[in-house]
Amino acid sequence: MSHSPDITIVLAHFNDGEHVIDAVRSVYGQTHKNIELLLVDDCSTDGSADTARAIVEQDPRGRFLSLDVNSGGVGGPRSRGLEEARGDYVLFLDSDDTLDRHACKNLLHEAETSNADIVMARTRRFEIGAQRWKGWHDKLYVSREHYESIEENPDLSVDTIVVAKLYKVEFLRNNSIQFPTDIHYEDLVFSANAFMNASGISVIPQSAYVWNIYPNEIRKSITNQRDSIQNLIYRLEALARVEKIVDFSKNPGLFNRLQLKILRHDARLYLNDIVSHDDALAMEILKVLKPFLLRVSPEAYAQLDVPERFLYGAALMLRPDIVRDAFTMINKRATWIPPLELDVEASTYRWHSESIPGTPDESLCGELLSVNKSDVDSTPWFQVEWHHEVREIQVSSGKLTIKGRTFDPGLKLSSLNNFDLFLKIFSRGKNRFSQIIKCENVIHENQWVLWEALIIIPTGWPAGDIAKIGIRPRISNQLTSREGHLVFPSSIKISKKSLFNQGLLNRIESYRYRVYRTVDGTIGLRRLKSGKKRILVRQILSPVSKFNVKKDTVFDRPVKTNSLKWKLIYTFLRMLPLESDSTLFESHMGTSMSDSPGVISSTLATHYPNQKQIWSIAQGKNIDGDFNSVTRHSAKYLYALARSRYLVDNQSLPSYFVKRKSQRYLQLWHGIPLKRMGLDEPDFADASIEKKRDLVKKASYWDYLTIPNPYFESTFVPAFGYKNEMLKYGSPRNDILAKLDNSMSDNFRNMLGLPRDRKIVLYAPTFRANSRNSKRSIKLELDLERWIEELGDDCILLIRAHYLNKVSIHPKFSGKVVDVSGIEDISSLFAVSDVLITDYSSVMFDYCTLDRPILIYAYDYENYVNDERGTYFSLEEFSPGLVVNDQSSLHAAVLERLTVDLDKVERREFSQRFAGFEDGHSADRTVARVWG
Numbered sequence: 001m002s003h004s005p006d007i008t009i010v011l012a013h014f015n016d017g018e019h020v021i022d023a024v025r026s027v028y029g030q031t032h033k034n035i036e037l038l039l040v041d042d043c044s045t046d047g048s049a050d051t052a053r054a055i056v057e058q059d060p061r062g063r064f065l066s067l068d069v070n071s072g073g074v075g076g077p078r079s080r081g082l083e084e085a086r087g088d089y090v091l092f093l094d095s096d097d098t099l100d101r102h103a104c105k106n107l108l109h110e111a112e113t114s115n116a117d118i119v120m121a122r123t124r125r126f127e128i129g130a131q132r133w134k135g136w137h138d139k140l141y142v143s144r145e146h147y148e149s150i151e152e153n154p155d156l157s158v159d160t161i162v163v164a165k166l167y168k169v170e171f172l173r174n175n176s177i178q179f180p181t182d183i184h185y186e187d188l189v190f191s192a193n194a195f196m197n198a199s200g201i202s203v204i205p206q207s208a209y210v211w212n213i214y215p216n217e218i219r220k221s222i223t224n225q226r227d228s229i230q231n232l233i234y235r236l237e238a239l240a241r242v243e244k245i246v247d248f249s250k251n252p253g254l255f256n257r258l259q260l261k262i263l264r265h266d267a268r269l270y271l272n273d274i275v276s277h278d279d280a281l282a283m284e285i286l287k288v289l290k291p292f293l294l295r296v297s298p299e300a301y302a303q304l305d306v307p308e309r310f311l312y313g314a315a316l317m318l319r320p321d322i323v324r325d326a327f328t329m330i331n332k333r334a335t336w337i338p339p340l341e342l343d344v345e346a347s348t349y350r351w352h353s354e355s356i357p358g359t360p361d362e363s364l365c366g367e368l369l370s371v372n373k374s375d376v377d378s379t380p381w382f383q384v385e386w387h388h389e390v391r392e393i394q395v396s397s398g399k400l401t402i403k404g405r406t407f408d409p410g411l412k413l414s415s416l417n418n419f420d421l422f423l424k425i426f427s428r429g430k431n432r433f434s435q436i437i438k439c440e441n442v443i444h445e446n447q448w449v450l451w452e453a454l455i456i457i458p459t460g461w462p463a464g465d466i467a468k469i470g471i472r473p474r475i476s477n478q479l480t481s482r483e484g485h486l487v488f489p490s491s492i493k494i495s496k497k498s499l500f501n502q503g504l505l506n507r508i509e510s511y512r513y514r515v516y517r518t519v520d521g522t523i524g525l526r527r528l529k530s531g532k533k534r535i536l537v538r539q540i541l542s543p544v545s546k547f548n549v550k551k552d553t554v555f556d557r558p559v560k561t562n563s564l565k566w567k568l569i570y571t572f573l574r575m576l577p578l579e580s581d582s583t584l585f586e587s588h589m590g591t592s593m594s595d596s597p598g599v600i601s602s603t604l605a606t607h608y609p610n611q612k613q614i615w616s617i618a619q620g621k622n623i624d625g626d627f628n629s630v631t632r633h634s635a636k637y638l639y640a641l642a643r644s645r646y647l648v649d650n651q652s653l654p655s656y657f658v659k660r661k662s663q664r665y666l667q668l669w670h671g672i673p674l675k676r677m678g679l680d681e682p683d684f685a686d687a688s689i690e691k692k693r694d695l696v697k698k699a700s701y702w703d704y705l706t707i708p709n710p711y712f713e714s715t716f717v718p719a720f721g722y723k724n725e726m727l728k729y730g731s732p733r734n735d736i737l738a739k740l741d742n743s744m745s746d747n748f749r750n751m752l753g754l755p756r757d758r759k760i761v762l763y764a765p766t767f768r769a770n771s772r773n774s775k776r777s778i779k780l781e782l783d784l785e786r787w788i789e790e791l792g793d794d795c796i797l798l799i800r801a802h803y804l805n806k807v808s809i810h811p812k813f814s815g816k817v818v819d820v821s822g823i824e825d826i827s828s829l830f831a832v833s834d835v836l837i838t839d840y841s842s843v844m845f846d847y848c849t850l851d852r853p854i855l856i857y858a859y860d861y862e863n864y865v866n867d868e869r870g871t872y873f874s875l876e877e878f879s880p881g882l883v884v885n886d887q888s889s890l891h892a893a894v895l896e897r898l899t900v901d902l903d904k905v906e907r908r909e910f911s912q913r914f915a916g917f918e919d920g921h922s923a924d925r926t927v928a929r930v931w932g
Contacts, residue, residue, distance in 0.1 A: 004086060004087070004088070005034055005035050005036040005061070005086055005087040005088075006032070006034045006035065006087055006088055006089065006104075006108055007032070007034075007035045007036075007087045007088070007089045007090070007091055007104050007107075007108060007166070008035070008036050008037075008038060008081070008084075008085035008086060008087035008089070008090045008091070008169070009027050009035060009036070009037050009038070009090075009091045009092075009093055009099075009104075010038050010040065010077070010078055010081030010082065010085065010090060010091070010092050010093065011023060011024070011027070011037060011038065011039045011040070011081075011093045011094075011095060012040055012042065012074040012077035012078055012081070012092075012093075012094060012095065013039055013040065013041045013042065013044065013048070013049070013052050013077065013095040014041065014042040014043070014044050014070075014077075014095070015044045015045060015046045015048055016044075016048055016095040016096055017046065017047070017048030017051040017052065018048075019095055019096040019212075020039075020048065020051065020052045020055070020095040020096075021051070021055050022098055023093060023094070023095050023096070023097060023098055024037065024039065024052070024055045024056055024062070025055075025098075026093075026098035026099040026100075026101075026210075027062075027093065027099060028058075028059050028061070028062075029101060030099065030101065030102075030103065030104045030105070031101055031102050031104070031105045032102075032104040032105040032108055035061060035087070035104055036061050036062070036063070036085075036086060036087055037056060037059070037061055037062040037063070038062075038063050038065060038081040038084055038085065039052055039053075039056045039062065039063070039064050039065065040065045040066070040067065040076075040077035040078070040080050040081045041053075041064070041065070041066045041067070041077070042067050042070055042071055042074075042076060042077050043066065043067055043068075043069065043070040049066065052064065052095075063084075065080060065081070065084060067080060071181050072184075073181070073183075073184050073186060074094065074179070074186065075179035075180055075181040075182075075183075075186035076179075076181045078092055078162075078179045078186075079178055079179045079181060082169075082172065082178065082179075085169055087169060088168065088169060088170070089107075089108065089111060089166050089167060089168055089169060090166075090167050090169050090172070091103070091104065091107065091163075091165075091166055091167075092162050092163050092165075093163065093209075094163065096212055096214070097163065097209065097210055097211050097212050098209075098210045098212075099208065099209060099210070100124075100206075100207050100208050100209065100210065102206070103121065103164075103207075103208035103209065106121065106204055106206045106208065107119045107121055107166040107204070107208055108166065110144070110166075110202045110204050111166055111168070111202070114146050114200060114202045115200060116146065116168075116198075116200035116201055116202040117167070117168045117171040117194075117197075117198040117199055117200050117201065118165055118166070118167055118168075118171075118194060118195070118198045118200075118201045118202070119165065119166040119201075119202045119203075119204065120140070120141070120156065120159065120164065120165050120201065120202070120203045120204070121141070121164045121165070121166075121203075121204050121206055121207065121208035121209070122136070122138065122141040122164065122204075122205060122206060122207040122208065122209075123136040123137075123159075123161065123163065123164040123207070123208070123209045123210075123211050124136070124207050124209070124210050124211065125210075125211045125212075125213055126210055126211070126212050126213065127213045128212055128213060128214050128215065129214070129215040134213075136159070136161075136211065137158060137159045140155065140156060140158075140159060140203060141203060141204070141205050142205060143203075143205055144202075144203065144204050144205060145202070145203045146200070146201070146202045146203075147200070147201045147202075147203075148199065148200060149198065149199065149200075149201070150195040150196065150198060150201060150251065150253070150254050151251060151252075151253045151254065153201075154253035154254050154256070154257035155257060156195065156201060156203070157191070157192070157195050157254055157257050157258055157261070158257065158261050158265070159191075160187055160188050160191040160192075160261075161187055161191075161211075162187050162190055162191060163209045163211070164207075164208045164209035167194065171197070171198065171199075172194070175193070175197045177190065177193045177194055177197065178190070180238075180241065183234050183237050183238055183241075184231070184234040184235070184238070185234055185235045185237075185238035185239075186238065188235075188238040188239060188241075188242055189238055189241050189242055189245065192242040192245050192246055192254075192258065193245050195254060196245065196246055196247070196250075196251050196254060229284055229285070229288060232270055232285060232288050232289070233288065235266060236288070236289075236292050239262060239266060239292070240292075242258060243295075246258060256297070256299060256300065259296055259297045259299070259300035260300045260303055262292075262296055262300070263296060263300055263301070263304060263308070263312065264304075264308075267289055267292075267293060267312075267315075270285050270289065271285075271289075271311060271315060271323060272327070273285075274286075274320055274323050274324065275323075275324050275327055277320075279320050279321075282320035282323070283318060283320060286315055286318045286319075286320065286323075287318065289315060290315070290316055290318065293312060293315060293316060294316070294361055294364070298364075301364075301367075301368065305810075305811050305812050306329075306371050306375070306811075307326060307329035307330040307811075308330065309367075309368040309369070309371075310326045310329060310351050310368065310369060311323060311326035311327070311330060312368050313351070313352075313364075313365050313368030313369035314326050314352070314369075316361055316364065316365050316368070317352075317365055319352075322352055325337055328387075329385075332385055333385065333484075333485050334385050334386065334387035334407075334484070334485070335379070335384045335385045335386070335387075336349075336351075336376070336384075336387065336407065336409055337387045337407060338387070338407050338409075338447070339351065339352060339353075339354075340371075340407075340409045340447075341353055342373065342409070343370075346370075347372065347373045347374070348370040348371060348372055348373055349370065349371050349372075349373060349376055349409060350366070350369055350370050351369045351370075351371070352369060353366075353369065373410075374815070375814065375815050376409060376410040377410055377755065377815075378755060378758075378796065378814075378815030378816065379410075379412075379753075379814050379815045380752055380753040380754060380815075380818055380820075381412040381413060381416065381475070381481070381753040382475075382479045382480065382481050382752070382753065382822070382823075383814070383818060383819070384412065384481065385482060385484060386406050386407070386408075386473070386475065386481060386484045387406065387407040387484070387487070388404055388405070388406045388407075388473045388484050388485065388486045388487065389404060389405060389407075389486065389487040389488075389489060390402060390403070390404050390486060390487065390488050390489065390492055390523055391403045391404055391405050391450070391492075392492065393492065393494075393495055393515055393523075394495070395495045395497035395498070395499060395515065396497070398456075398457070398498070398499050398500040398501075399454060399455065399456050399499065400454070400455040400456075400499050400515065400525075401452060401453070401454055401455075402423070402452065402453050402455065402471075402486075402523070403450070403451075403452050404439075404450075404451055404452070404453070404473070404486065405445075405448045405449060405450050405451070406421070406448065406449040406451070406473070406475075407447060407448060408444075408447055408448065408449050409447050411444075411447070412753055413444070413449050413475070414444045414449075415750065415753075416477055416750065416751070416753070417477075417747065417750060417751070418477060419475055419476065419477035420438060420439070420442075420475070420476050420477065421438070421439035421442055421449070421451050421453075421473060421474075421475055421476075422436050422437060422438055422439065422473065422474055422475075422476060423436075423437045423439060423453045423455070423471055423472070423473050423486075424436055424437075424471070424472045424473075424474065424483060424622075425437065425455060425469055425470070425471050425525075426469065426470050426471075426472070427466040427468070427469060427470075428466075428467075428468040428469065428470050428524075433458075433466065435458050436622075437453050437454070437455060438453075439451040439452060439453045439473075440452050440453070440454075455471070455499070456499075457469075457499050457500060457501045457511075457513060457525075458501070466527065467526065467527045468524055468525065468526050468527070469513065469524060469525035469526075470518075470522075470524050471486050471522075471523055471524065471525075472484060472485065472486060473486055477751060479751065479752070479822070479823055480622070480822070485520075485522050486522055486523050487521055487522060487523075488517045488518075488521060488522055488523035490517070490521075494514075494515055494516065494517065495514075495515055496514070497514075498512040498513060498514050498528060499512065499513045499514070499515075499525065500512045500513070511527060511530075512527070512528045512530075513525040513526060513527050513528065514526055514528055555634060555635040555636050556630060556631045556634045556635070556636045557619075557631060557634055557635075558619050558631060558632070558633040558634055559633065559634060559635055559638075561633055561638070561654065561656050562656070566635075566638070567656070569635070569638065570638050570641075570642060570656065570658075573638060573639055573642035573643065574642045574658065574660055576642065576643055577643075578643055578644070578645045578660065578662055578663065579612070579643050579644060579645060580645045581610060581611055581612050581645070582611075582612045582614065582640070582643065582644040582645055582646070583604065583611055583612065583613050583614065583644060583645070583646035583647070583648060584614045584615075584616060584640045584641060584644040584646070584647050584648070585597045585598075585600075585601055585613060585614065585615050585616065585648045585649075586615075586616035586632070586647075586648070586649045586650075586651075586653065587649075587650050587651075588650065588651055588670065588803055589618065589632070589651055589652075590616045590617050590618035590621065590632035591618050591621060591803055592803065592824045593615055593617075593623065593627070593824065594733075594824035594825040594826075595650050595668070595670055595733050595824075595825075596650055596668035596670070596706065596731060596732040596733040596923075597648050597649065597650050597668055598733075598824075598825065599732040599733055599735060599736075599923045600648055600666070600668065600732055600923055600926060600927060601613055601615075601648075602923075603732070603923040603924060603926075603927045604927050604931060607924075607927055607928075607931070608927070608931055611646075611931065612628070613628060614628050614629065614630060614640045614644065615627050615628065615629040615630070616629070616630060616632045616637060616640075617629045617630070617631060617632060618631075618632050619631050619632065619633075632654075633654065641653070641654075641657060642660070644663070645662070645663060645664060646663070646664050646665075646666070646930070646931070647659075647663060647664070647665045647666065648666045648668065649665070649666070649667060649668070650667070650668045650669060650670040651669075651670055652698070653701075657701070659701040664703050664704070664930060665701050665702050665703050665704070666702075666703070666704045666706075666926070666930050667702040667704065667705045667706070668706045668731075668732060668733075668926075669705070669706065669716065670842075671841075671842025671843075671845070671846070672708055672709070672711070672712050672716075672842050672845040672846075672914065672915070672916070673712075673715060673716055673719075673842065673872065674840050674842065674871050674872060674873075674875070675840070675869045675870070675871055675872075676719070676869050676870045676871065676872060677715075677716060677719045677720075678695060678699075678716075678719035678720045678721075679692060679695065679696075679718070679719050679720070679721065680715070680718075680719045680872075681869050682869065682870065695720065695721070696720065696721035699720035699721055699722050700721075700722075700723065700724070702722065702724055703724055703725060704724065704725050704726075704727050704926075704929070704930055705717070705722055705724065705725070705726055705727065706727050706729065706730075706731060706732070706922070706926065707726045707727060707728045707729075708730055708731045708734075708845075708915075708916030708917075708918075709730075709914070709915060709916045709917055711913060711914045712916075713726065713728075715872050727925070727926055727929060729921070729922040729925040729926055730916050730917055730918040730919065730921075730922040731846070731916050731918065731922055732922045732923035732926060733827060733846070734827075734846055734849050734916060734918045734922070735918070735920045735921065735922050735923050736827050736831070736920075737827060737830060737831070737846070737849040737850055737918065738849055738918040738919055738920035739920040740831055740850065744831065745831050745832060748828045748831040748832050749832050751828065752820075752823075752828065752829075752832060754796065754832055755796075758795060758796050759794060759795040759796070759834045759835075759898050760795060760796050760798060760832050760833045760834050760835075761791075761795045761796070761797050761798065761833065761834065761835045761836075761837060761894060761898075762798045762800060762820075762829050762830070762833035762835070762836050762837065763782070763797060763798065763799050763800070763837040763838070763857075764799075764800040764826070764829075764836065764837070764838050764841055764843045765801070765802065765838060765839050765841060765857075766802060766838070766839055766840045766841035766842075767802040767804055767805060767841075780799070780807055781857075781859050781860075781887075782887065783887060784797075784809070784810075784813055784817050786887065786891075787817070787887075787891070788813065788816050788817070790891050791891060791894060791895065792816050794895065794898060795834070795835075795894070795898060796815070796816060796817075796818060797816065797817045797818070798818050798820045798829060798833065799817065799818070799819050799820065799821070800820045800821055800823070800826065800829055801819075801821040802841070803821075803824075805821075806821060807819055807821060826843065826846075830843075830846065830847055830849075830850060831850075833847075833852070834852065834853070834898060835852065835853045835854070835855065835894060835897050835898060836852065836853070836854045836855070837854075837855045837857050837890070837894070838854070838855075838856065838857070839856065839857055839858055839859075839860075839864070840858070840864055840871075840875070844856070844880050845914060845915045845916065846915075846916070847880075848880055848907065848910065848911040848915035848916075849915070849916065849918050851904075851907065851908070851911070852901075853881060853897040853901055853902070853903060853907075854880040854881035854903070854907060855881050855882055855884060855890065855893050855894065855897065856875055856879055856880075856881060856882070856883040856884070857884055857890050858875065858883050858884070858885055859885055859886065859887075861875070861876075861883075861885065873914075878910055878913065878914070879906065879910060880903070880906065880907045880910040880911065880915075881897075881903040881906065881907060882902070882903060
């Protein structure tokens with residue numbers, strides 16, 4: 001080893017012989033070898049110090065140190081280690097954690113490259129009990145970055161743990177940065193001091209540290225000892241010292257970010273626990289917190305979301321019950337819960353206004369417990385997490401009647417022309433069964449919508465496999481709200497009468513359920529235990545009941561269609577006679593019931609009401625209403641695919657589909673192409689003859705193809721080698737746009753819950769391939785904070801992702817930026833929009849029908865047009881509107897086009913060349929030709 005080590009690793013130890021060996025081995029196993037290890041024992045009492053000394057002294061790079069007196073925390077051992085450090089840099093390690101193998105190498109390389117005082121790396125947390133990995137502030141560590149000071153990125157300060165960070169020893173000593181030894185949470189003080197004084201902070205995306213998280217019953221960390229008031233006092237003392245250290249005049253960004261961290265993290269840890277604490281401990285916590293919360297800056301409170309503001313208003317009122325209510329909203333179980341009363345003069349809604357104290361903090365409480373009326377009014381109804389609760393339950397003749405109500409403070413539901421309330425009853429556990437029940441007797445009463453629902457245990461349910469049943473409401477008016485929670489107030493008495501399946505066989509089996517209140521306060525049904533004789537009867541009847549269940553459920557579950565068994569079954573089904581009055585509809589591979597197939601379905605029902613319609617629905621897709629549907633790829637789907645005379649689709653049927661001679665297949669392609677398709681794709685240039693023939697063969701199944709315009713005919717048709725009949729009627733999905741008038745636009749605004757006095761901008765980007773089949777949202781190339789600052793007073797921004805993508809919009813943008821990706825029928829969004837922003841999506845062609853301004857936001861144009869597929873024409877040469885490449889230009893262009901249509905000539909030239917010729921009767925002509 002060289003005379004001076006590059007890095008000193010300080011390992012704090014106390015009574016941890018079980019884990020310290022792994023920690024030491026992770027140090028000696030580093031790929032960068034010029035290091036020293038200082039293991040500092042805090043007067044261990046269990047003999048583990050001898051174990052630690054033995055393992056440390058096996059390597060000459062290690063030294064064992066011991067404090068004279070137990071310090072009570074890690075501050076003492078770390079401070080001693082820092083005093084003794086001989087390395088140029090120091091890295092801290094706890095005895096129950098480990099370093100990643102390349103931690104020193106990666107951290108040191110960055111430190112020597114950037115000369116930073118602090119280098120920060122990623123921490124990985126491992127939950128020992130659950131045996132799973134979790135992140136830690138991962139968004140800070142996406143890529144390598146360097147900042148001259150913390151003011152360039154104050155968000156770094158939220159990662160206050162000192163591990164996974166390499167500190168320049170000279171920097172720490174010159175600024176007298178040390179760990180306090182008289183309190184816990186010493187990391188908070190040390191980190192704030194270091195961030196404030198650092199000249200150069202680097203971030204690397206590599207992981208350096210493994211933080212092991214043990215179950216509380218095995219090893220309870222300081223942070224998890226929050227049931228002790230002294231623990232809270234320690235944290236508040238540490239935060240108070242941070243306040244004294246950080247100078248607002250020198251580090252305003254750091255100061256403000258740490259103030260917000262108090263509300264978002266430090267205080268929240270203790271408020272979170274109030275949900276499970278009794279009132280006595282909860283009140284004690286609130287009393288200790290309140291003086292500290294009153295010192296937090298108004299600017300920090302202003303950055304909170306409405307539910308978070310409500311939480312702190314409740315905390316300052318010393319009301320544990322209201323704190324618990326606030327978490328109902330924070331956990332997104334409801335957007336608003338009662339009482340929320342309108343103050344007409346102030347144009348605000350006030351939550352629990354009767355509880356605001358007449359004290360000096362009354363003003364702050366009042367502000368925190370208020371929400372602007374405009375914020376409530378501008379939130380579209382379908383984005384509201386509705387609060388539903390039970391008013392009364394009645395059990396009679398084995399059936400359950402629920403009388404409930406839905407809280408509607410802004411009277412949004414009352415303003416809708418019509419809507420329906422549904423209850424979804426579903427099985428909990430492995431067996432997935434559900435049923436949709438429509439609510440009746442829906443009436444409005446002040447801020448409430450009252451309703452009733454009759455619940456009958458379905459005959460076909462496998463009651464023997466379902467121990468618990470859940471109940472969730474949702475609202476629909478063509479659009480559908482998210483499923484909500486049905487709160488079961490403790491004041492309502494639980495009936496002892498039981499529910500049971502109807503029908504003779506079910507009555508003999510006698511599976512019975514009783515209403516119960518779940519642990520989270522919602523209503524559910526629980527199966528009752530049965531006697532030995534009844535169990536014996538069920539065993540005898542088991543084969544019959546299982547057959548009934550399979551008949552009703554199994555045949556509508558996806559099957560392995562590529563297996564020999566199902567190939568043979570599908571072949572056999574194709575031998576059965578066709579059902580001449582049956583039409584199978586599919587839109588976007590079963591993910592939708594909209595677009596042109598939806599329009600054709602409605603038109604067909606009008607002209608040929610006796611034609612049986614079957615809809616293909618992807619597994620897990622919920623639909624409301626009385627539709628005859630089959631799950632895509634299920635046995636029932638194969639039956640419909642094989643026997644329906646008519647097939648309607650807008651994308652492609654499954655690869656295993658083989659068209660029968662007498663079947664009639666209508667292809668309503670979902671868009672006019674910009675990107676090259678089919679045989680025009682570069683991949684097909686060198687493709688095998690078999691691959692090309694297979695593509696053309698699949699297209700040959702189409703008997704009819706909708707042709708919107710000559711451009712589509714000249715590109716799409718040859719790209720698929722299509723030779724059959726072309727229906728040159730326009731696009732059925734655009735019929736509504738061709739007929740649109742002001743009253744229809746107003747109806748769409750009402751349906752969407754959008755104010756009539758605001759301009760609407762629709763942003764509808766194309767599909768982004770990097771997020772397909774991913775649970776993560778795509779990155780939105782818009783700074784929404786900036787959008788609201790510059791355009792928020794002029795318009796509402798609707799964001800509609802491609803149906804294979806999803807976006808995530810923070811609740812703080814509610815009412816100003818609205819995620820409308822869940823709205824299947826994009827025509828309604830076109831109808832209410834004053835300006836369309838898109839990139840390369842085919843929506844630009846359809847929107848031309850309205851002759852309204854279009855902007856092309858092509859921030860990645862070169863990457864898109866130069867990818868492997870290419871485009872049929874250049875958007876820079878032919879465009880329906882201005883092409884912009886950055887957000888500043890986009891904002892300026894939007895502001896202009898909200899008042900003046902600057903691109904009318906270019907748009908009409910584009911429309912004549914590329915878009916459809918729509919007269920509003922495409923669906924009528926198509927139905928007449930295909931079914932007439």
